[in-house]
Every structure is written in C-alpha cells, then in structure tokens.
Amino acid sequence: MGLWEVTSEMLRVEGLEVVLGGVAVVDGLDLEVAEGEIVVLLGPSGCGKSTLLRTIVGLERPSRGRVAWSGEDLTSVAPHERDFGLVFQDHALFPHMDVASNVAFGLRVAGLPVEVREARVAEVLDLVGLSGFGERPVDALSGGEAQRVALARSLAPGPRLLMLDEPLGSLDRALRDRLVADLGVLLRGIGQAAIYVTHDHDEAFALADRIAVMGDGRIQLIGTAAEVWSDPVSAYVAQCLGHENIVELDRSGACPLGRLGDGPGTVLIRPGQLLLSRCPDGIEATVVGSSFRGDRFSLCVAVGNLEVRVPAAEAVPVGSGVRLSIGPDPVLPLTSITP
C-alpha cells in the first residue's frame, strides 16, 4: 500500500499487456483515472480500446501488468466482484426481461429488497429520460432508447467506475450529438468516474475531461482537449484528433507551400495559419474539392503535388484558382512515428 501515492486517483492501470490470438492487443499500457473524471479513450477501430475496457472490467485476463482501484489490486478479482459498470456497444439487453427488470438486474443480484429496487429503477430511468418505460419489452425499443436503457442498467447499482464501449456507435449523427451532450451532463451531475471509448474525435471533445489517444496497444498521449489539440506530438495523434494539414518537409525543410522548417520531417500546419488571401503575391493554388461545414466551407486545394484544407467564408467552384497566405509561426513539428 505504501507504494501508492495518496491522490484522488482511483483507477490505476500499470504495464498492462493483453494477448489475444497470439497478438499483444494491449502492450505495456499505463492509465490513471481520478475520482469523478471522464476519460475518453480515442483511437481507430482495432487499436485495442475495447480489449482494454474488457480487461479493466475483468472479462479478459492480462498476461502482464495490473489493474488497481485506490490501491487495491483487482487483477485477479472476478468481474462480478469489481463493482465496475460496462455499457456494451450492442447494448446486450436481456431479451427475456422488460426494461425495469433489465435496469433492476444489478440491484437484484446484490440482494436489495424490492422496494429499494423499484425506487432506484424509477430514479435512474428518470435520469436517462425514460420515465414510464419500465414495463416495455426491450425488443420494442428504438436504438436510442435501448442505448439509454443499457446506460440506466449500468448506472443503477452505482458502480465506482463506469465504462462505455462506443455506446453511440450504432446511432445516427444527429442523435449522437444530442446524446453525447446529455451523457456529459448526466455523468457530471452524479460525479460518475467514467472511461468512454470512441473513434470519433468530436465525441471526445464534447465529453472528455481528459482525452487519451490510444495506438499500438498503448496510450500515445493524454491530456485535456486543449492540450492534446494544440500539441499532438505525433502525426498519428494529430490524425486521430482530426487535424487535416499534416505535411512532409524535404531535406531543406521545404514543401510546395514554401520553406517551413530547417530540415526534413513531418509538421502540422496549425489551424488558422493557412488562409485564403486576396493578396496578389499569395501562394497559387487550385480548388479540387469543397465541402459545406455549416458556418463555413472547407476547401481542399492543391499546391503542386500537395493537397491541404483551408476554410472559406463562401463557396468557391471546383477548378478555380485561389491564393493562400501563411501565418508567421505556421508549423508545429511532429514525430512521424506512426503506430
């Protein structure tokens, strides 16, 4: 016990390695989650995010490393004794039970009396906005409703840590945006510590206290949204976060946009540093694509053999020539190590 620092840190994952089918899917991973904190685990499909969650919750056994909760080693504790919650991507609602029985399940196996269960079920159903849904069969629910029932079911026993495995993955964009916002309010309202897994950086930005970008079986970078966005460190993380203008420089530090560095390497052109220009001596470029982003347009423009994205206030026809200006401190060097 003495080895552990006394902080508000609750979950601690140390040197975790999980081998599935001969492959180390999680490979030497460290992660901490503080009390009441929402950590979003961001990474592309297949990078080991789900496996990490399943290991933390106890459904997979690590081949190395450990999982601890406020100093107590949980590595060999069975899932049903960990007091964690997991919302599955496909909900995994019990098909033979109605909504209320699904939500009451954790309370029932904990041996709570019926009155307590009923009160708590009503409470969490209200929390997820499904008051009065208790007697519905689960196969009569819409995707969004099923997702909220799954959330209510995981919240009902009051887990000390809630994990959500791409819970909105199967829903359409508009519903996702709304539910992510609702979810953030809900989790913060009850001070619930949570790990939320997604491959969608917009979801991550909307929800996270801290974002942990996962790649190659490890956490590549962790920090607040502003921290990781302004300094993504590697090209991989920059891509995961949705940065668009990642550029390779040649030996002299040049690229078609000009000389942006002192030597070879990968750089990120900071957002806002590359803009359309009215100035006649700006960099010549051709519009090759244009997409509407609501408050603005995002143009894909070609400069020589390089394609970059620039914002535009109004539509520009594809094929037309434009000029670009570049700011005074345009680039951030990145390590090009791609997991």
Add this chain to the structure above:
Amino acid sequence: MRGRLARVLCVGVPAAFLGLFFIYPVVSILGLGLSGGGLDHLIGLSGNANFRGVAWFTLWQAVVSTVLTVVVALPGAHLIARRRFAGRRLVRALATVPFVLPTVVVGGAFLAVFDRLGMSDGAFRLTHTVWAILIAHVFFNLAVVLRTVGSFWEGLDPGPEEQAKVLGASPTRTFLLVTLPRLRPAVAAAASIVFLFCLTSFGVVLLLGGPGIATIETEIWRHAVWRGDFEAATALAFVQLAAVLAVVAVGNGLQRRRAVGLRTVVARAPAAGRWELAANLGLLGMVLGLPVAVLLERSFLSGGGYSFDNYRALAVRVDLLPLTAIDALVNSFVFALAATAMAVTVGGLASLVVVHGPRALSRVFDLGLMLPLGASAVTLGFGMLIALDEPPLDLRSSRWLVPVAHALIGVPFVMRVLVPTLRSIDLRLREAAAVLGAPPAVARRLIDLPIAARALVVGAGFAFAVSLGEFGATSFLPRQPDRMTAPLALFRLLGTPGQQLRGQAMALAVVLMVLTGLSVLVIEMRRGSVGGDF
C-alpha cells in the same frame, strides 16, 4: 464444492443413462454378433441371396423415399420461408404434426385411405406394395425437410436472389443457380436425417408392406420375436448398426457445417400470391390432410352408418387384447409422463455439457446422445431385450423398462431444441450480467434458465408425443399383458381382419393421433422465438 458436484451430475447422469441403457445393450449385440454362432451367421449373410435382397431393398427404398420427400417439401419450404400469409404459423405447426404421429397410426391411416380409394386390391393395389411405403415415408418426413430447410431458407439473405433477378434471371434460373446452391447444406442435412429414418423405418414397413416385403429392420423383428432366433437377429442388427453409424457420422458432419451463418432475420417477406398459396397448401393438404381425414371418417363408420360406436367399444375388451383399449391408453400416458421426465432431466443436463463443457466432451455428448434416435428403435429394443434380462441388470419385469427405452429416444428431441437455444444466448448477456455483479451461477439462473425454459417445454412436448406413439422398441420389450401400450394394441387390432375390429382400430388411432398431435401443435403455436432443429 457445489460447482464440482453440479459438474459431476451434469456429466455423470447422462453418461450413466446412455451407458447403461444404450451402449451396454449395443455392445451386447456386437458381442453376440462377433462371437461363435453369431459370427458364423454374420459371415453367412454375405453369401445369402435372401439377405442381399433384403439389404438392397432396404437401401433403395430409403434413397427413393428421401428424394421424393425433398422434392415434395421444397415448394412448401419456400412458402414458409419466403412468403407472408394468414395462418403461416398454423401451417408451419400443422406440418410438424405428422412427424410425431405414431407409426402405427400412420400405417392405419394409409390402410384406410387405400381401402377408401379401392386400392387395397385389384389392378391399382397399393396396400402391401412398396408404393404404400414410399408414400407413408414422404408423409412422415415432410416435416423434417420443411422445418430444417424452411428455417435455414428464412435466415438466408434474399439479396443475391434479388440481384440475380435484376440481372435478368428468370425465377427458375434464379432458384437453380442462386438459391439451391446456397440451400445445399440444409437440404443435405435434412436429407441425411430423412434417409436415416427411412433406413430404420419399422412400423410403416410392417403394416403397409405386409408379409411380402421385408427390410433389415423387420427381419430383425421377425427373427427375434417370431422365431426366437437370436443369433440370426443379432447378425442383422450388427449390419444395421454399422450402416446407421456411417450415416450418422456423415450427417453429423453436414449438420455441423449447417450451423454456421444462421439467423439473420428477414422482415420483408412478400405476401404470397393467391395461386401460389392455393397450389402449395393444396399439395400439403393432399399429402398431409387426406390420410387424417379418411382416418377420422372411418373411425365413425360402423355397421353402414356413422356413430360413436367405435369409440364406445374402446372401453370394452376384445378377445384379441389382454386389456381394454382405454387401459392401454392409460398405460401409454403414464409411461409417456415417466419417459418425458427422464428425457428432460437427461437431455437438459447433457445440453449443458454440450454447450458449456470442454470441447471434446461436448462433441462426444452431442453425438453420443443423438445415437439412440438414429440407431433404430428395433436395434434399441432388441439390445435391451438381450442385455437387460439377466444379472447384473435384470429389468425384464421392471415397469421402468419401457419408459427408459422411450426416454432414450426422447433425449435427442429435447437436446435438438435446447442446445441451439442455449447456444443462441449471446455471450455478451452473460458478460453484462457478470459486470452487473452476478456470479456465474446466478447469471445462469437469471439469464440462461429463463431463456432455456421455453425450449425445455418444447422439447418435453416432443418427448411426450414420441413416447406416446413409440412402437418399434416397445414391441421387443418383455410384455406383461396388463402393461400393453396403445400403439401395440393398435398394431394387433390392425393386423387382424374383421370389420368391427378395424372400426375400433380406427377410433383408437384417432385418439392417439389427437393426443400426440395436440401436444405438439399446442407447443408449436406457443413456441415463439424458440429455435431448434425439429
């Protein structure tokens, strides 16, 4: 500690049951067949022209029956799988009934049909011909193909067919080039089951084939029961066992492959066309309905008019029988209850082992407990006759012998419904339960058990119906006159000429049909989403 005890029970009870009442009798047959006089008989068989004739007939009637069944069933399977119409569930359930009807009842029904159509004699005689046997086999096994192929077909993505049609293929070409190849695993699996049933068909051959037609199955019975020539019977049973094992091994391989890729729900089945529906239901009605209708009609016919006399006569003992038909029905009912209880217990435990047990054990149980269904009722009955009538295990006079034999045949039915249901319980549900704090045993009680319970009821219904109508194995077991079952009584009534007895036989057949049919029909209609192979 409790977990270990439970595991020992799960493995031990089915293993002991199968070992004692199936493996031991079968090994006894093999032992007798390979020793002394038995071996001589076995060697003698290959040179015996009579045996070769019987073996050849057994084989080809099974092949032809199977092909006919598949051909007749495919349009119906298409209707059930791909079309929406009022009463679809009822049709589906009704089509299942013949499969569990007692062989003796079906035999009696077809005798009545041929009689009614004037085909029991003369130029168009069907009674006591191979045609009668083929027709009855189609009647019996239609349900196997309808269900196995139908539910597989229902789960197939209709996309490729639609694509083929858009590309310009006619419905026929679409069926031949796209649908049929994809159905092949299900057709093959269904055909191998039907082939097995036809290969080991007993009651139907005995009743409809008459004295002039013999299969290996009826020959075993004739030698063992009529002549008391156990050595000859053993040699024949040996051959039958070998053939059945070969078919089961091949069929099991096909089944295993079929299990892949099942169950994607198709919600957009088009409504059935009026003519399509009429033609299909007409055909099914002809094949399935006519025998039942004629049986009903004949059961009310007595002394030139229609009345309940035949049914009233069931309460009166005739000289031919040691007890009244009602008493025989009561016997059957009690035996069926006991057999069902045993089949559900053994089948339930074995299903748990198949689904949750270690891989090797799971396969052994899956195949092993299926064997009594394939190994032919006659082999089963004969094996029990020779193995269980002397120390160390003398059950000759035990009232348990008949229910035990019936339970052996019922277990595969329980398992065929239960195993797929247990398998279909998503692993994630158990994981979700664990994460919510349920220890494995609690998760099993709250998740697996309720979902499996409905399947267990369906399986029990099949086991009950099968026991109620079982004839082949029962006809071998030591018979105390006062414990005669209804199918045996019916067989004796049918086998004896005389208008009055025939009428009573028809009435008894109707009662048996209603009892077995209803138990399955009710369960089928309430079955809902419960899957399974039957």
